[in-house]
Each structure stands twice: as C-alpha cells, then as structure tokens.
Amino acid sequence: MNPGDRVRVDREDRTYEGVVLPSSTDDHLVVKLEGGYNVGVDRDEAAVEVLAEDVYEIDGTDSMGADEDDEATSEIEFDEELPTISLISTGGTIASTVDYRTGAVTAQFDAEDVLRAVPDLAGRANYRGRVVANILSENMEPPIWQELAEAVHEEIEAGADGVVVMHGTDTMQYSAAALAFMLETPVPIVFTGSQRSADRPSSDNVMNAVSAVEAAKSDCAEVLVCMHGSESDDVCALHRGTRVRKNHTSRRDAFETVGAEPLGTVDYETEEIEFHRDYQQRGATDLEIEPELEEGVELLKFTPGMDPQFLDVVEGSAGLIIEGTGLGHVHTDLIPRIEELIDDGTTVVMTSQCLEGRVCDRVYDTGRDLLDAGVIEAGDTLPGTAKVKLMWALANSENVEEAMSTSLAGELQERSVPWE
Amino acid sequence: MNPGDRVRVDREDRTYEGVVLPSSTDDHLVVKLEGGYNVGVDRDEAAVEVLAEDVYEIDGTDSMGADEDDEATSEIEFDEELPTISLISTGGTIASTVDYRTGAVTAQFDAEDVLRAVPDLAGRANYRGRVVANILSENMEPPIWQELAEAVHEEIEAGADGVVVMHGTDTMQYSAAALAFMLETPVPIVFTGSQRSADRPSSDNVMNAVSAVEAAKSDCAEVLVCMHGSESDDVCALHRGTRVRKNHTSRRDAFETVGAEPLGTVDYETEEIEFHRDYQQRGATDLEIEPELEEGVELLKFTPGMDPQFLDVVEGSAGLIIEGTGLGHVHTDLIPRIEELIDDGTTVVMTSQCLEGRVCDRVYDTGRDLLDAGVIEAGDTLPGTAKVKLMWALANSENVEEAMSTSLAGELQERSVPWE
The missing domain is CATH 3.40.50.1170 (L-asparaginase, N-terminal domain)
Incomplete structure (x- = not known):
C-alpha cells in the first residue's frame, strides 16, 4: 500500500478506516482518520486491507x-x-x-x-x-x-x-x-x-x-x-x-x-x-x-561603558528589566536616571547577568541606592523569564511588586512555589 | 612588639630593618621596608629586636x-x-x-x-x-x-x-x-x-x-x-x-x-x-x-518583543555587539535597520546569549541575511569579551573583521590561539 491509499485496519479490539500517511514505514502505519486524528498502527498487531488506491491527495x-x-x-x-x-x-x-x-x-x-x-x-x-x-x-x-x-x-x-x-x-x-x-x-x-x-x-x-x-x-x-x-x-x-x-x-x-x-x-x-x-x-x-500582556516592557543588559541613552528609549515604557552585574548592580551614575523612570511610572526590575543565584541589593551601597530608587528585585528569576513575567504581571496582577517577588510558576526557585 | 614599632629582623642569611605592620600575628611579622616593599617574616626562622617603639603612625x-x-x-x-x-x-x-x-x-x-x-x-x-x-x-x-x-x-x-x-x-x-x-x-x-x-x-x-x-x-x-x-x-x-x-x-x-x-x-x-x-x-x-580603546561600542541583548528603537541609540556609534539568540539571530524585521547601521559605518558583531558554543550564521536564512548585511561573527567569543575586544580592535587593528574572527588572547576557543 502507498501513502494516499484508503485502508481498513483490523486490530484485535477495533477497526479503523482512513488514509495512509507518508510517514508510514514497514513497521508502522500512520492512518489519518476523520476529525483531525491520526492513529499509529503497529503492523505486527494489525491486518491492513487497501480499500481504494490514491484516494486522498497529500500535498x-x-x-x-x-x-x-x-x-x-x-x-x-x-x-x-x-x-x-x-x-x-x-x-x-x-x-x-x-x-x-x-x-x-x-x-x-x-x-x-x-x-x-x-x-x-x-x-x-x-x-x-x-x-x-x-x-x-x-x-x-x-x-x-x-x-x-x-x-x-x-x-x-x-x-x-x-x-x-x-x-x-x-x-x-x-x-x-x-x-x-x-x-x-x-x-x-x-x-x-x-x-x-x-x-x-x-x-x-x-x-x-x-x-x-x-x-x-x-x-x-x-x-x-x-x-x-x-x-x-x-x-x-x-x-x-x-x-x-x-x-x-x-x-x-x-x-x-x-x-x-x-x-x-x-x-x-x-x-x-x-x-x-x-x-x-x-x-x-x-x-x-489569562493571556493579556503589557507589551511595553524592555530588557537592558548593563555592561561597563554602556551608553546611558539606552535608558532614554525606555522613557514612557511600562516596564524595564535590567540585567545587572553580580548581586544586581549598575554604574551608580545611572541610578538617578532609573529613579526618574520609576517616578514617571516605569516599573524597573533587577535581575543578574550571572544567571545563577539571587539578586540581593541589600549588601552593597549601589544596591541599596537602587532599592531606594524603587527598583524591584526579581530574586533568582532569569532575566528573559523576568521580562515575560513583568509583561504578564503588569496586565494581570494587582500588586506588581509582590508578583515579581513571588513565585507564580516556579520561576523563583529559592522561595517556595505553590506546589512545593 | 606592636604595629608601628621599628624592628631589626635577623634571619640566617640577612638582616632587615623596618616597621611592623598591623597584620602581624604570632607566627608572622609583616615588616614595611623602604621603597614600597613589605617583607613577611616567619617568627620561627628569625630573631626580632625592637629598635624603637611606635615610630611610625599607621592610620x-x-x-x-x-x-x-x-x-x-x-x-x-x-x-x-x-x-x-x-x-x-x-x-x-x-x-x-x-x-x-x-x-x-x-x-x-x-x-x-x-x-x-x-x-x-x-x-x-x-x-x-x-x-x-x-x-x-x-x-x-x-x-x-x-x-x-x-x-x-x-x-x-x-x-x-x-x-x-x-x-x-x-x-x-x-x-x-x-x-x-x-x-x-x-x-x-x-x-x-x-x-x-x-x-x-x-x-x-x-x-x-x-x-x-x-x-x-x-x-x-x-x-x-x-x-x-x-x-x-x-x-x-x-x-x-x-x-x-x-x-x-x-x-x-x-x-x-x-x-x-x-x-x-x-x-x-x-x-x-x-x-x-x-x-x-x-x-x-x-x-x-596598546591601551587605546574606541569607547563608542555598545552591547544589545535581543529578546522577543525588543523595541527596535534601541538600534537608533547605536546610530553613529563605532561598534555594536549583538547578543543574538541561538546560533546568532535576531528578529528578521531588525535586519534592514542593522544593514543601515553598517552602511553608515558601525561595525556590528554577532555573539550568542547562549554563552556556550559558536555563532554560525550560515545555517538558517536569518543568519545568512545578517551576514549579507555585513554582520561579523565572533565565533564563541563571550558577548562581554566581544565588546571589550571590539573597543580595542577598532582602535588598534588594521582589519577589524579579521581581528574579530581570530583569537588574539584566547577569547576564541574553538580556533587555535597563538600558543596552542
């Protein structure tokens, strides 16, 4: 039999009719049934009869x-x-x-x-x-x-x-x-x-x-x-x-x-x-x-010598994820500009380019200044995940800061997730 | 003896005079000599005599x-x-x-x-x-x-x-x-x-x-x-x-x-x-x-939904490192804008946010389009290192594309480095 043939498949317990798909091999048939279902058939466990050849054009x-x-x-x-x-x-x-x-x-x-x-x-x-x-x-x-x-x-x-x-x-x-x-x-x-x-x-x-x-x-x-x-x-x-x-x-x-x-x-x-x-x-x-998203969320990775103008692009955006250094730092010269963004309504969330480990902005001066400016810490949430989460949280959460500090779907590992 | 005391230290083969530093312990003295040298002394191997007390104010x-x-x-x-x-x-x-x-x-x-x-x-x-x-x-x-x-x-x-x-x-x-x-x-x-x-x-x-x-x-x-x-x-x-x-x-x-x-x-x-x-x-x-650097080099990490305006900030910059996805990709809508930057004189270099493995823009359409636009591949150079290297290469290399594709200091692992 060939792909496109209509076949009847007799198995021990049931019978199918459908069209053979091109993926079929000597060992397996894949038969396309009606209604969107494809069924796999183990040739060793079924008898197959061709009802009509090439009835179905598979393009x-x-x-x-x-x-x-x-x-x-x-x-x-x-x-x-x-x-x-x-x-x-x-x-x-x-x-x-x-x-x-x-x-x-x-x-x-x-x-x-x-x-x-x-x-x-x-x-x-x-x-x-x-x-x-x-x-x-x-x-x-x-x-x-x-x-x-x-x-x-x-x-x-x-x-x-x-x-x-x-x-x-x-x-x-x-x-x-x-x-x-x-x-x-x-x-x-x-x-x-x-x-x-x-x-x-x-x-x-x-x-x-x-x-x-x-x-x-x-x-x-x-x-x-x-x-x-x-x-x-x-x-x-x-x-x-x-x-x-x-x-x-x-x-x-x-x-x-x-x-x-x-x-x-x-x-x-x-x-x-x-x-x-x-x-x-x-x-x-x-x-x-809950599929709503706030699309105006950006991600910025801080590196030494970064042009502060990148922060200007974020002006008016709903959210910003920063990939900071270490425990969650940026050049201290950027902090006043970040504070302005926050004052203007942008939610700014800190993550780390280290990828592993939590951000913790309570240890060093730079971090404390960032917290004072209103930056939210994302724990050990990965930067990319934090961007997606902030898009979602801004559209769906009543308290975005709390949402970003809480594990909603296992993204924040070192605190408990709902089912752990 | 106390920190700040001037001492003479007699060891088997030589004699020092200097000031005891506060780091000194029962086992070790650290003696500050003239000319910027500090010498460590194992107390078991030296006789120490105080010449004068508290001669040196250590603040x-x-x-x-x-x-x-x-x-x-x-x-x-x-x-x-x-x-x-x-x-x-x-x-x-x-x-x-x-x-x-x-x-x-x-x-x-x-x-x-x-x-x-x-x-x-x-x-x-x-x-x-x-x-x-x-x-x-x-x-x-x-x-x-x-x-x-x-x-x-x-x-x-x-x-x-x-x-x-x-x-x-x-x-x-x-x-x-x-x-x-x-x-x-x-x-x-x-x-x-x-x-x-x-x-x-x-x-x-x-x-x-x-x-x-x-x-x-x-x-x-x-x-x-x-x-x-x-x-x-x-x-x-x-x-x-x-x-x-x-x-x-x-x-x-x-x-x-x-x-x-x-x-x-x-x-x-x-x-x-x-x-x-x-x-x-x-x-x-x-x-x-060769300490010269071109400071006008930026690094941009691409994430889904990235605001294309970030590329506008780079306009007129000497160089741009992109942290692309996978083998070195960005949304194809960004490619014409990247090509404009390159035509205007910005050197654009592709790295991967994966961190491990080489970029290779010859496999998929998006990559080939990026290469056609003039993007340079940085092999497996880490994005942060690539930024530093491009700053250096733009100031010091006659052929920046060749420099970015060659290991200068072990940064490109999967090709030979000079001493390997």
Whole structure:
C-alpha cells in the first residue's frame, strides 16, 4: 500500500478506516482518520486491507486541524485506549522535513509533517494537530504567545490529555515562560524542538518528539521543555518552562535548568519518566487562561561603558528589566536616571547577568541606592523569564511588586512555589 | 612588639630593618621596608629586636607606593630570594578590611590593607603596592582599564615578577579581558577578588589572595582570574581572562571558564599549581602595551518583543555587539535597520546569549541575511569579551573583521590561539 491509499485496519479490539500517511514505514502505519486524528498502527498487531488506491491527495501542506471536514466514511475516530495528545506547531527545525515527493525541504510545517517525519509517534496516542504559526523562532513575538496560549487552552478544553508544542529552539524558553504565566493547566504542556534538522544523521527530532509525547501523557501538569538531556540518545530532560535556558548554540543537550537539576527525565529506551522534584499533578488545578500582556516592557543588559541613552528609549515604557552585574548592580551614575523612570511610572526590575543565584541589593551601597530608587528585585528569576513575567504581571496582577517577588510558576526557585 | 614599632629582623642569611605592620600575628611579622616593599617574616626562622617603639603612625589609609619617601634607615629593601609581586588595588570586597584601630570598615583600600587583611601573604614574595582606583567594580569604566594597563605595564617594567590585581567581582571579567587585549606580558597578571567580605567567617579573601600570589609567581604569562574553584576551601581555579564569567551572584566559586575547563588550579594546602591546558610561558613574549580603546561600542541583548528603537541609540556609534539568540539571530524585521547601521559605518558583531558554543550564521536564512548585511561573527567569543575586544580592535587593528574572527588572547576557543 502507498501513502494516499484508503485502508481498513483490523486490530484485535477495533477497526479503523482512513488514509495512509507518508510517514508510514514497514513497521508502522500512520492512518489519518476523520476529525483531525491520526492513529499509529503497529503492523505486527494489525491486518491492513487497501480499500481504494490514491484516494486522498497529500500535498505536504494541508492542515489536519480537528475542524477539517474531510469526506467522512469512518465512524471510528480514535483508539479509546490511548490518550489524546494535541500537537501544536509554531515552526522551527523539528517541524522541518524533506518533502516526500520532491525531496525539497518543505517551508510549510504542520503537525502532520511531524508525524511524517517521526513515524515512531505512531501508536503512542491519538493525535490532534494544529498550526498556530509557521515562523523561525527568532521572529516569535508576544502576540503569538497569546495566540498559542489560546490554542492550547482550546485544545485542552476540547479534551486533549496533553499538549506538545513544537517550537524553534532560539526563543523556546521565552514562549514556554509566557504560557506558564498565562495558563493554569490540568494537563502537561510540553515544548519540544530540534537542534539538528531531520535530514542530518544526528538529528534529535525523533527522540525529542517521542519523549515530549510521553511527557505529555505523564502526570506532570506544568509547562515543560523536553529536549535532549545528554550528548547521547539516552534521555531527554524535562525542564520547568520558567527556569530553562538554551545554554549552547548547537549541542543537542543545549537546554538546561538554571540553578537546579531538571524536573525530570524521559528514558528513551524504556520510555520511563522519572521526576526528581515535586511538581503540579495532573488535574490538580482547573483550566484557566489569562493571556493579556503589557507589551511595553524592555530588557537592558548593563555592561561597563554602556551608553546611558539606552535608558532614554525606555522613557514612557511600562516596564524595564535590567540585567545587572553580580548581586544586581549598575554604574551608580545611572541610578538617578532609573529613579526618574520609576517616578514617571516605569516599573524597573533587577535581575543578574550571572544567571545563577539571587539578586540581593541589600549588601552593597549601589544596591541599596537602587532599592531606594524603587527598583524591584526579581530574586533568582532569569532575566528573559523576568521580562515575560513583568509583561504578564503588569496586565494581570494587582500588586506588581509582590508578583515579581513571588513565585507564580516556579520561576523563583529559592522561595517556595505553590506546589512545593 | 606592636604595629608601628621599628624592628631589626635577623634571619640566617640577612638582616632587615623596618616597621611592623598591623597584620602581624604570632607566627608572622609583616615588616614595611623602604621603597614600597613589605617583607613577611616567619617568627620561627628569625630573631626580632625592637629598635624603637611606635615610630611610625599607621592610620589605615596611607599608601605604600614605591615612590613613597619614608624616613629611610635600612639599606635592605627586599629578600632577594623571593620574587617581587606587585599588588595593584582597584577596590572591591577583597580589599575591604575592618580598620584595626576603630573597628569600622575602611573606605580606603590599598595594597597595604590587603597585607593587613591577609597575613598569610607574608613570606611568599616581596610586595610592591599600588592603588589605581578605589571603586565599586560596577563603576569600572574603559578609561580606568587604560590606567590599570598602564600601571601594570609600569610595574612589570620596574621589575615585578608577577602582578596581582585586586578587583571587585562584578566586572572583573571585563577588566581582565581588557588587559588581555591591551598587554603582551612576559609575566603573570592575576586578577583576584572576594565574593564575601573579610568580616564574614566564610570569606574567600585569604585563600584567593594567597592563591593569586602563587599564580603570579608561576610560569603562566597570561592575564588570569584566580578565584575559588569549588565550594570548599581546597582549590582556586585559574581562568583565562578572556573566557571567564561570573556565573553566580553569591557563591565563592562563582567564576567559571565558559566552554572549557579552567586553565589550571592552585591547591591551597600544598600550594601546588597545575595547568590542564597549554598556556603562554613566562618570558615567551616581550612586554608591550596598546591601551587605546574606541569607547563608542555598545552591547544589545535581543529578546522577543525588543523595541527596535534601541538600534537608533547605536546610530553613529563605532561598534555594536549583538547578543543574538541561538546560533546568532535576531528578529528578521531588525535586519534592514542593522544593514543601515553598517552602511553608515558601525561595525556590528554577532555573539550568542547562549554563552556556550559558536555563532554560525550560515545555517538558517536569518543568519545568512545578517551576514549579507555585513554582520561579523565572533565565533564563541563571550558577548562581554566581544565588546571589550571590539573597543580595542577598532582602535588598534588594521582589519577589524579579521581581528574579530581570530583569537588574539584566547577569547576564541574553538580556533587555535597563538600558543596552542
């Protein structure tokens, strides 16, 4: 049989009808059912009969959204024994795949492409697919975080038992943090991506996608990042979305939890998931969304010799994150200008370019002067996460200073988070 | 005997006369000789006679510069068997000490304070002291890097066998990088500092200062940073000045070599120095200084949602370091503006906020567009080091693009450095 053929699949307990997708291999078929579900079929465990050849034109660019209205002939929409995982695509290397007809790398990415690129996903879940964006992640912007949060919210409302978000690695940490602040979730929301494209022998796309789906089926109802946990193909690490950082430009295990061990790991061979720290359990909270953001928040990294005019750009902005030195310092000449900004209504929050450890502006004169000027300390919140959080807090929190000093989604490690 | 007494010290092979300093303990005397040298005396190995009591008023703030014209009575200026180490102070926690008369923390730091605070330095070297600045290191500025380089140059010209620069930890990495580009040195130049002040039981000031002096006596003629190498008091790590980063706000072992092991270690107990990688040997190069800097260089960290107006501030600047995402990206909407800057004469250099790994703008479209716009890649040079290097290269290099793509002082690890 060939991709595009309509087939009937007989398994021990049920029967499907659908269209064979190009990702199918000798061992696995991926069959597209109606209503946005794709089902993986292990050939060893099923009898497959071709009903009609080439009935379905697969052009590599069609969406497989749940709303899609294909010619429905099958009444079986999914394997009730498997959880339903929503695959949301935003673009990036993991969703790139060589077009199965032309050999060219497709510019159109959707969740179906991921199933084509990763046949190993078959049989692990019923999949719902959805394309929120198709961008390079350096072009990710706050309004797309909002669209993404809305899409995830809708998918969970529609019954997804977990969500996998495929995202370019460059700004994955910012988007994961955004969703962590915008959403209260009763199911896992797992970001994954790929540092090496699928056409490279060392590609990490299969293992990351498979591990992300396993994590999305797990008991951990948090916003996670699932990427290679070592240079080998043995484990993926599960990072809390607000504490993770891409710490290497090219390594597959580029993502690290800053200031702690990762929350957990997925063993690729055994598929066993282990959590090393406490986390929010599946179902512990109701689904909620607060997607509003104040976009007028900037981040400035202080370095010796910095032009003070950078502070002028911030004039009139709602918020400013400073990446200070050490415990949270800047050149003392900048403090009066920062105080003016605060007096004019800009919320100024201090973080450290050290990345690890808390800021503490009570130790040295410069810090005390910054506190006197009204600067808020962000504890050990990572600067990028602090920017996202301040955008969210300015739009949603009654007391922004308190919000920035409190852990809302695990971003502030050294104080207690709600579930620890 | 008491601090301020004039004494004669008889050792097996020589005799000194000088004034006892307050750092003296039962085991060690520190005796201030004429001409800027302080000598440590092990009481077990010397007979000491008081010549006159309280002849020298020590007020805790006097300089002990080599040019100082004290009442000279002794002809013996230093122990010829010991190397001469120049201690240069710029301020910071390591040089802070509780005033021995008033109990207050002195605001005036000089090298003599360090000898008072760290009696263990006695007997390891003849010391020359010099104060270049007395500032919090967040206030360090490029003109002071130049003064510091000039001072180090003068000390080495005057015969110092090694130089220890005491510096606040907040911006130590930037200053160390500056000196690494400005100076060719035949002797070690070792930056050290303290993460915890001397009045705290966990202070790292003694071990760091002692280890830095040992490193300054070593065979490694590079600009190094010597700070705690672990959370214990067992080893100090020796970091190449262009590759080091303060990676924790408060830990004593906050400093790390990025992307490699430290160059070496100093065992605090055995005083043994081990180097794990190749380095420039003592005497391998002549002393040279090129302290010119182009100060109009800015650093911008790109984050999602960044206000493009930050690029307007750079208009007319000589140089810009971008901390891009991943392999070296920014939002593609910014590229035309960056191209305009380059066309107007600004040198724009790409680094990565990942910190580890090289930028490589040949992989994705965004990167290729940046290269087409004229952006220069800085390999795996750390963003802060790249800023310092570009300031230096714009003032000293005939071909800035080539300079930024070449390792001048070990800052570009994955290509060969001159001595590796």
